[in-house]
Amino acid sequence: MHHFLARADFPAMLETLAAAGFTCIGPQVRQGSIVFDQLHEVAQLPQGWQDEQQPGSYRLHQTGSPYWFDWANGASAIKPYTFAPQESLWKAVRDESGRLHFKTILPKPQKTAILGVRACDLAALAIQDQHFLHGTYPDPYYQQRRENLLLIGVNCTHAAATCFCVSTGDGPDILDGYDLLLSETAEGFVLQTGSEQGQQIADQLPLAQATQEQLLTAQERMQPARQQQRSLPDKPPLYDKLQHTHWQEVGARCLACGNCTSVCPTCFCHQEVEHPALDGTGSTHERLWNSCFDPNHSYIHGGAVRRSHADYYRQWLTHKLAGWHEQFGRSGCTGCGRCITWCPVGIDLTEEVGSLTT
Ligand code: SF4
Ligand code: SF4
Numbered sequence: 492m493h494h495f496l497a498r499a500d501f502p503a504m505l506e507t508l509a510a511a512g513f514t515c516i517g518p519q520v521r522q523g524s525i526v527f528d529q530l531h532e533v534a535q536l537p538q539g540w541q542d543e544q545q546p547g548s549y550r551l552h553q554t555g556s557p558y559w560f561d562w563a564n565g566a567s568a569i570k571p572y573t574f575a576p577q578e579s580l581w582k583a584v585r586d587e588s589g590r591l592h593f594k595t596i597l598p599k600p601q602k603t604a605i606l607g608v609r610a611c612d613l614a615a616l617a618i619q620d621q622h623f624l625h626g627t628y629p630d631p632y633y634q635q636r637r638e639n640l641l642l643i644g645v646n647c648t649h650a651a652a653t654c655f656c657v658s659t660g661d662g663p664d665i666l667d668g669y670d671l672l673l674s675e676t677a678e679g680f681v682l683q684t685g686s687e688q689g690q691q692i693a694d695q696l697p698l699a700q701a702t703q704e705q706l707l708t709a710q711e712r713m714q715p716a717r718q719q720q721r722s723l724p725d726k727p728p729l730y731d732k733l734q735h736t737h738w739q740e741v742g743a744r745c746l747a748c749g750n751c752t753s754v755c756p757t758c759f760c761h762q763e764v765e766h767p768a769l770d771g772t773g774s775t776h777e778r779l780w781n782s783c784f785d786p787n788h789s790y791i792h793g794g795a796v797r798r799s800h801a802d803y804y805r806q807w808l809t810h811k812l813a814g815w816h817e818q819f820g821r822s823g824c825t826g827c828g829r830c831i832t833w834c835p836v837g838i839d840l841t842e843e844v845g846s847l848t849t
Pocket of ligand 2: 747748749751752784835837
C-alpha cells in the first residue's frame with residue numbers, strides 16, 4: 492500500500508521518531524558536502540542543494556527547488572553508524588594480586604533512525620550484514636548498533652556523473668532493506684513501509700492514500716537517476732589480468748591515501764591496537780578502520796606481502812570486483828561512485844576496469 496505524506500506534515504515524522512525514542516540522523520550541508528548528522532528540524536535538510544561529482548571533484552550548487560533529497564550522495568555512507576571508525580573492544584585490568592581480568596566493552600547504542608538512505612548504501616549494508624552478522628562468529632559490536640537502527644530510505648531522483656548503481660543492480664530504486672521508504676514530489680512524499688517497526692511509525696503519521704497521479708509523478712521523478720549513469724561490466728575478468736601493465740600505471744598515480752576505502756560503504760578492513768597503561772595496571776584493546784592501501788595491511792612474519800602502490804590497488808580492485816563473488820556471492824561494489832569522487836588524483840574505478848579488460 493502506498494501512502495502520501497504532505498510536505499507540510501513532514502515535521503510529524505521527526506516528532507514521531509523522537510517520541511518513539513529515536514535519535515534522528517539526516518542529510519545536511521556541511522563544509523560544501525552533504526553529510527549525515529543529528530537532525531532536529533526540517534530546516535536542517537538540504538533544500539534545493541544538488542551535487543556535481545567528477546573524478547576527484549565534489550561541488551554543491553543551489554537550484555532553488557523545493558526538494559530536500561535532490562542530490563546523489565556525499566562522502567559519508569551510513570557505514571560509521573554500524574561499523575565504528577574507532578572503538579574499544581575489551582580491556583584487561585590487573586588486580587592487587589597481579590592477576591589479569593579481561594572485560595568485553597560492548598557499545599550501548601541509542602535507538603537511531605537514519606533518514607535519507609540511498610539504494611546503494613542499503614545494498615552495501617546488506618553486504619556488511621553478511622560479513623559481520625552471518626558468518627560463524629557474529630560481531631557483537633556491529634550487531635548492537637545494527638539492531639538499534641531504523642532505516643528511512645529515499646529514492647534517488649538525480650544521479651551523479653560517478654554513479655553506476657544501475658549496472659551493479661543495486662539502484663536507484665530501493666526494493667528492500669528499509670523500514671520506511673520515501674519518494675519525493677514537490678507536494679510531499681509517497682511513503683511505503685517495509686517492516687513492523689516502520690509500520691508502527693507510519694501508523695502515527697497524518698497519511699493519506701497515495702493517488703495514481705502522485706505515484707506516477709514519483710516514478711517520473713526517478714527517471715533521470717536511472718538514465719544519467721555510467722556503467723561497470725558484471726564480473727570483469729580481473730584474475731586474468733594480474734600481470735597487466737595498467738596496474739603499474741595506476742600505481743604511479745595512486746597516493747595510497749586510503750580515501751577510497753574510507754568512503755566505500757562495503758569496505759570492512761580494520762586493524763587492532765593495544766593501549767597499555769603506563770603504570771602496568773591494565774590495557775585497552777581498540778579496533779580502527781584500516782585499508783589495503785596501508786603498507787602494514789599485508790604485513791606477515793618477515794615483511795609486507797604487498798609493497799607498492801600498484802600492489803595495493805590491484806589487491807583492492809581484484810578483491811572488490813572478483814574475490815567478493817567467491818566470498819559473498821556478489822560483487823563488493825554497489826555503484827555509489829564515492830571512491831571515484833573522493834580520490835584526490837581522480838583514479839576512476841570504471842575507467843581503470845575498462846583499461847584493464849579491453
Ligand atoms: S568500490 Fe567505489 S563505487 Fe563501489 S561501493 Fe565502494 S566506493 Fe562505491
Ligand atoms: S586510489 Fe585514490 S583514493 Fe585510493 S588510495 Fe590511491 S590515491 Fe587514495
